[in-house]
Amino acid sequence: MRGVDDPLKALGVVLLGAGKPVVLCAVDWTGLRNEAFRTWRRALADAAHTTPEHVSLHCVHPHNAPFADTWAEKLIAAAKAPTSLDLKFFDRCVTASAEALTASLVKAVRFTHVGTGLAEVKEVASNRRVLGDDGNVKFTRTSATKSKEAREAPEGLIDPKLRTLSFWDGDKPLAGLHFYACHPMSYYGDGRVSADFCGLARQKLQDETKVFQVYFNGCGGNVTAGKYNDGSKENRVVLRDRVHTAMVSAWKATRTRPVTELRWRFEAVTLPARKEASFGEAESTKVLNDPKAAAAKRNNAAFQLAWLARKDVPIEVSCLSFGGAIQTLFLPGEAFVEYQIAAQKLRPDAVVNVAAYGDDGPGYIPTAKAYLEGGYEPTVALSGPGSEEMLLAAIRKLLKVEGKGKE
Numbered sequence: 001m002r003g004v005d006d007p008l009k010a011l012g013v014v015l016l017g018a019g020k021p022v023v024l025c026a027v028d029w030t031g032l033r034n035e036a037f038r039t040w041r042r043a044l045a046d047a048a049h050t051t052p053e054h055v056s057l058h059c060v061h062p063h064n065a066p067f068a069d070t071w072a073e074k075l076i077a078a079a080k081a082p083t084s085l086d087l088k089f090f091d092r093c094v095t096a097s098a099e100a101l102t103a104s105l106v107k108a109v110r111f112t113h114v115g116t117g118l119a120e121v122k123e124v125a126s127n128r129r130v131l132g133d134d135g136n137v138k139f140t141r142t143s144a145t146k147s148k149e150a151r152e153a154p155e156g157l158i159d160p161k162l163r164t165l166s167f168w169d170g171d172k173p174l175a176g177l178h179f180y181a182c183h184p185m186s187y188y189g190d191g192r193v194s195a196d197f198c199g200l201a202r203q204k205l206q207d208e209t210k211v212f213q214v215y216f217n218g219c220g221g222n223v224t225a226g227k228y229n230d231g232s233k234e235n236r237v238v239l240r241d242r243v244h245t246a247m248v249s250a251w252k253a254t255r256t257r258p259v260t261e262l263r264w265r266f267e268a269v270t271l272p273a274r275k276e277a278s279f280g281e282a283e284s285t286k287v288l289n290d291p292k293a294a295a296a297k298r299n300n301a302a303f304q305l306a307w308l309a310r311k312d313v314p315i316e317v318s319c320l321s322f323g324g325a326i327q328t329l330f331l332p333g334e335a336f337v338e339y340q341i342a343a344q345k346l347r348p349d350a351v352v353n354v355a356a357y358g359d360d361g362p363g364y365i366p367t368a369k370a371y372l373e374g375g376y377e378p379t380v381a382l383s384g385p386g387s388e389e390m391l392l393a394a395i396r397k398l399l400k401v402e403g404k405g406k407e
Contacts, residue, residue: 008195011213013212014048014108018264020054025044027057031059033359034309043095044057048105053318058217059217111259113170114257116326117249119246119253121162125158126224128143129141129377144229164179165177165179176212177328178250179216179355182225184196184198197240197243201215204240217356218355219331264318266319271315271384273311284308286301287300315358317398331365332360333362363380364378365388
């Protein structure tokens, strides 16, 4: 780290009074994987006097921020590979957020209404997988893209809508939660910490409204700002203001309704590991222990080993519903935008908000088709093509079958 442009935060709400407390938290980190995710989630659960399955913990995913896999870091240390995570710093962050949650409980206020709002985000998101005439990935449009051809290519498949879920006491707003699917990076890799344009948009709205605001990244695994971002420092503010404009519009368009029912449901999924030898234990261990290998390759090998060590530990997919009309899904990993769009199509009668970037153990979660199309994401995704069927099955259960699923 060379400096801090703006602070990273862990922000969230605790919902009380309808069975076990429910915690919804978003952290301005790149990712929380495996043991790191479960450790942080367990700390928040203990602080809220609830169970880990009632805590939905997510990352906003700015890249100038920590990326945490504590088990992988222990493997890295044992192999004397370049450090990826400061474990003591991680522990301090977990403790601080749990203490903040505990302190917040004595300040709990009632909420009588929930609100929903919707607005289009213009000229921010674009699909980064640009296909050629043969149906395969022609090139990847990264978050910061200077290629004229890539910038001029169509936006591709995105969800252009930003959705807002808010909590109210009568006509008094208490908190707003925003959901939008896009990698939230303008420029990065310079060692200067930042929540980047989505975190900055969130803060700008909070400063203006004096209402607590939280931002959740949707299924943006294959969505970036690449079509509209050349990586210049000046463009961070431009992208911030475009997201902020949509937040303001969604906030103004919000309609509230009395809370008559609050339900929390979750389904466990066990995503399959990759079968290729390069993702296996033997090859990953070889790369991790190779002092001549690049730091990134050694770290990635550790991440692969950490995933293999926990792959049989299920990941919970969760849903918060207020009656049938408002459904909010909480998904793991860097899920592709197709999952978000599929969820919305399953319930055209309802408002469906989607947050991804929960437990990031599997990394990218492409569609099965994407593995055949090629491109960057399937080359590094730690779960296999069978993940799509499993994840969609859980989404269908949570969205379409009221009253089923664990509570």
